[in-house]
Amino acid sequence: MWIEIETPMLANELKKSFLASLWFMFLTFPIMVIRVNTVEKIIQWRWANLFFVGIGSFILSALWRYLIRRKEQGIHRTEVDGIARVTLSQRLLGDRRFTIPALIITTIAALVFPFVFSIYQTNIMITALIYVMLGLGLNIVVGLAGLLDLGYVAFYAVGAYSYALLNYHFGLGFWTVLGIGGGLAAMFGIILGFPVLRLRGDYLAIVTLGFGEIIRLILENWNAFSFGPSGIANIPRPGLFGIDLDIEQATIYVYFLMIAMTLFTIFVVNRLQNSRIGRAWIALREDEVACQSMGIDKRKTKLMAFALGATWAGFAGVVFAAKTTFINPASFTIWESINVLCVVVLGGMGSIVGVIVGAFILILLPEYLRFLSEYRMLAFGTVLVMMMVFRPGGIVETVRRTYQYKETDH
């Protein structure tokens, strides 16, 4: 779709891009053009590079301006029409002719996957499902309640270490610890929640980030408790009525376990989201002061969000420990928190489908684009910036199901 840009405007835009490219040429001049050859003691002037930088930055800048303008016109149009823009994803999700076949295909694909593909692929899929669970849990905290939590990985670690340690010391089995791990993580959620009740936005982000690091540092340094950086090995895989499974069978078993747990997570999160508590979270995100003045207990509501979000991380952690059979603090760095946050933001905050899509993209793409792995962070950064500018709602923009009042309700 081409947007009409009036000629003076176009000239103006091109002028700005031209200036930007001049600026870029100036900035990069010392590194791109001058090269001091210390062996032969001469200075090389690589003028061709200057030319490429100029052309390149001009084109990128023009493209950027064009996209921004297009976006602004889009917003302008919706304001004039007064009707909200319906995105493709929203339309697809609202259309049964799309959703039902899509569901059937997904179900079949999920069922046959481990039998068609290798264990390696199945393992990747399990990782993706773990991220779906983590994403959905974090989505409660960030997407629904609007609390930016950068220490989410701490709860994941709590889950994983609960299984590893309780199994090591007391021989507790997977299923027992699944519940305990979730409960412990919820408790840690509340422990984190209390001191940060008054904080919002950036402050909250910093404190939660610190919390995540504290947990990791404890695990790394308290050797007597957590076996330090060397971690804990030989964690048993989940048992199936005492039957002995070989690695392949065990992987397939964990895969289906994760499918079941993901479905359970989706079910619970969906129920929560459309309940009195879910509404309170959204109201809290929208306006804290008004929310309290409408009779909602801010403290209780926030703690509930932290605790419930953490519970899923705890579950995911237990499964993670059981799947990899080895854990150490290196699996629970701040990057893990950021990864999960990216899943939520990229997929679409507050949207269950969005988080699922986000998790698959973020976990599967890097796996299959390994040749790009050196540029992974660069690509991540670029994609996130682009998303924030052009599609702040995420890939699947929130189609929060609002309560639709019908006369029949009367």
Place this chain on the structure above:
Amino acid sequence: MDMEPILNVKQLTMNFGGLRALDNVDLDVHQGEIVALIGPNGAGKTTFFNCITGIYDPSGGDVLISAPKKGKTQRINGLKPNRVTEKGLARTFQNIRLFHNMTVLENVMIGCHCRMKAGILGAVFRGVSTRREEKAVVQKSYSILEKIGLEKYVNDFAKNLPYGAQRRLEIARAMATDPFMLLLDEPAAGMNPHETQDLDALIIRIRENEGISILLIEHDMKLVMSLSDRIFVMDYGKKIAQGTPAEIRKNPAVIKAYLGEEIDA
């Protein structure tokens, strides 16, 4: 008056650092009254509301309520805003504070929150009682919207409502908390004369039909004079006058505070 006031504010004082925004303010409201609080900008009216509704913890003084029919007098200063709302005082905001990305119905349903019970387990299992409660709340919210005249917007997002309707939605949301008293902070601000007239009728209806008493801050003198049973006037954090509209209109201190602005309407 032998009946105890439902709201009795004594010597309320609020300091912000060195600034005394409220200085020993007394005010009382009786069951069924419409009372106005007026004064120039910056007089401390909104601060007064914030101190009563728990948003600020006042530096001094007492806020006593005595809910009609319950009879017991309670001190509410220092309580959290949600506790104050549970006790039956609900408010609106001068700068509209709706939940913009929620629908009109959902906004009102939030108001019902503190009168509902469903917890986490109720939400997950969605048993009979939870579903019944949800349904009742939807009914109640819709009927409040009907009373306020907003039912045609029921499924719209709050942010898409016209300005006047947003102000009325604030009132609807406050009513959903089942208050015995509404505190309205400049409910007519930004409304056109026609909307203001509707608001006048609406406030009267709320008092007559729901038995809810009203304390309102308002700059529109015509509205204040026609609605109020009694008026309190503040300036620089102090109460400078109180009385019936007729008395206030003639009060020299009030005329001086408003410095020649039209009071008679």
